[in-house]
Amino acid sequence: MRAPIGAAHGPGPCPPYLLLTRAGRSIQANLELGRWTADGIQSLLTQVQSCFDDPAGRLVQVARRLRRTPFVFESQLSIPERDQVRVRLASLDCVTFVYTALALARAKSVEDFIWNLCSIRYLNWQRFGLDSDPATGNIFDFVYESLYENATALGLLADVTAEVAGRRGVTTVSGQLAPFRRHPAFDSAELTVTPKLGTRTVCAPMLLQANFDRLASPQLRSGDVVLLGKSKARGQEVPGLVNHLVIADDQEGRVHFLHCTRNFAWRPSASTSSVGEHAGIFIGGDARREQLGVEFGGEHAGDDVAVYVDGLSYHGYIQERRRELADYAKNNFDHALILRSQ
Incomplete structure (x- = not known):
């Protein structure tokens, strides 16, 4: 059941909301839709459901439709109140x-989409409701928990890393899921994040960098979700084994990828009068550096065009030259998990 979309109550401007009830549990979906409308989302769902029989095909089509969505760290946004979910x-x-694309690809209606988000993002929400506090709530902040454990348990994804590795085999990689404070560049409040299934050491069968040539056709398929990580040897390990996520997109036998990134398209001939081609946000007001947001991976433009903002590096990419996933992974990461839509 749902109530009509309306304006949220309280002081100041708020996004519209949608009230939903299922199995005796009521939630408020805060709709931050940007260029989308509820009708537009429904049209997308109807289209992909009618055109693609398999979940992987729907996932790729949804991901493509999300291109040019701006990048913003969710950890920089306000925390939803209890029993509210950010859509x-x-x-x-x-x-x-990835959460959003996966939830959309499995939905036949806007309501389905929202309930899918709840199931992917929250631990036992039907029992505990929704609590987005990163320290004490039941929202998954570790990708290992939300996708590798939870989404596979729900039957949305399956671990096919060993299948992709083939005779090369996989190597067990371990890592710590433990509370940590977010870096101020990602969260000005530096809130603590906790694993929702307990502090522990986790182990997973991984494809290692030496075998990243397997991240190609025919081993990898369109719609595969690839979880990429860096080892301690690089000195940049993120707690929880996973540093970045991409969705594979096989185009005529070449496996490219879609992802959401703060990095920029390098457009050396662009000027202040140039029209944006991607997220429409220019790093430091420089039209040559347009944020990518959700986009295909492109060829690295070189370290000489990179810039630093608030302690974070922003790299440039030549989007006219789409990059293959195997090359991107090999040059930036040390291990990978591959999850396939079911």
Whole structure:
């Protein structure tokens, strides 16, 4: 059941909301839709459901339709109140892009989409409701928990890393799921994040960098979700084994990828009068550096065009030259998990 979309109550401007009830549990969906409308979402769902029989095909089509969505760290946004869920299409980050695309690809209606988001993002929400506090709530902040454990348990994804590796085999990689404070560049409040299934050491069968040539056709398929990580040897390990997520997109036998990134398209001939071609946000007001947001991976433009903003590096990419996933992974990461839509 649902109530009509309306304006949220309280002081100041708020996004519209949708009230939903299922199995005796009522939630409020805060709709941050950007260029989308509820009718537009429904039209997308109807189209992909009618044109694609398999979940992987729907996932790729949804991901493509989300192109040019701006990048914003969700951790920089306000925390929804209890039993509220953020339905976010105005902006995404690398993780929420995959959550959102997966939830849309499995839905036949806007309501289905929202309930899918709840199931992917929250631990036992039917029992505990929705609590988005990163320390004490039941929202998954570790991708290992939300996708590798939860989404596979729900039957949405399956671990096919060993299948992709083939005779090369996989290697067990371990990592710590433990509370940590977010870096101020990602969260000005520096809130603590906790694993919702307990502090522990986790182990997973991974494809290692030496075998990243397997991240190609025919081993990899369109719609595969690839979880990429860096080892301690690089000195940049993110707690929880996973640093970045991409969705594979096989185009005539070449496996490219879609992701959501804060990095930019390098457009050396662009000027202040140039029209944006991607997220429409210019890094430092420089039209040559247009944020990518949700986009295909492109060829790296070189370290000499990179810039630093608030302590974070922003790299440029030549979007006219789409990059293959195997090359991107090999040059940036050390291990990978591959999850396939079911």
